[in-house]
Amino acid sequence: MSAGGAPVLPPPNPAVSFPAPRVTLPVGPDILRTYSGAFVCLEILFGGLVWILVASSNVPLPLLQGWVMFVSVTAFVFSLLFLGVFLSGVVTQISANWNFLDFAYHFTVFVFYFGAFLLEAAATSLHDLRCNATVALEPLLNDNQYNINVAATIFAFVTTACYGCSLGLALRRWRP
Secondary structure: OOOOOOOOOOOOOHHHHOOOOEOOOOOHHHHHHOHHHHHHHHHHHHHHHHHHHHHHOOOOOHHHHHHHHHHHHHHHHHHHHHHHHHHHOHHHOOOOEHHHHHHHHHHHHHHHHHHHHHHHHHHHHOOOOEEEOOOOEEEOOOHHHHHHHHHHHHHHHHHHHHHHHHHHHHHHHHOO
């Protein structure tokens, strides 16, 4: 009892005061049976192809394609981590609103990948631009680099579309 005669309540238990994690996606291998899980796998696959294709073109325009490489590698790694967190079941042990985190992640990556797609398309469109070499004018991209950049542009668009679909699904889960 306190000095005024009122009973003193014990402090709240901190384990009880934290809300439970909010996630509507299945955990473990069951996530691969959902549309969201399938789109994350496609994001990893196509994002890896963008990374490989841009790197194999020897990055003739480092100012433009350096950003594409950064976005594709970063999104590839974070998508692997995102899928790994759901496959391992860690989401049930971390108290967070995973529906919002899913939405925020896919929104951010969608915006960055859309910009990377536009930059890759711009770099590819410059293939006929003539550069001053010491002897003669040469095209900025040779035929092999041009073909590789066309494929990278197509896969960057497909990857952007996959992130857009994941964003739409995440929005539906976050705001039902």
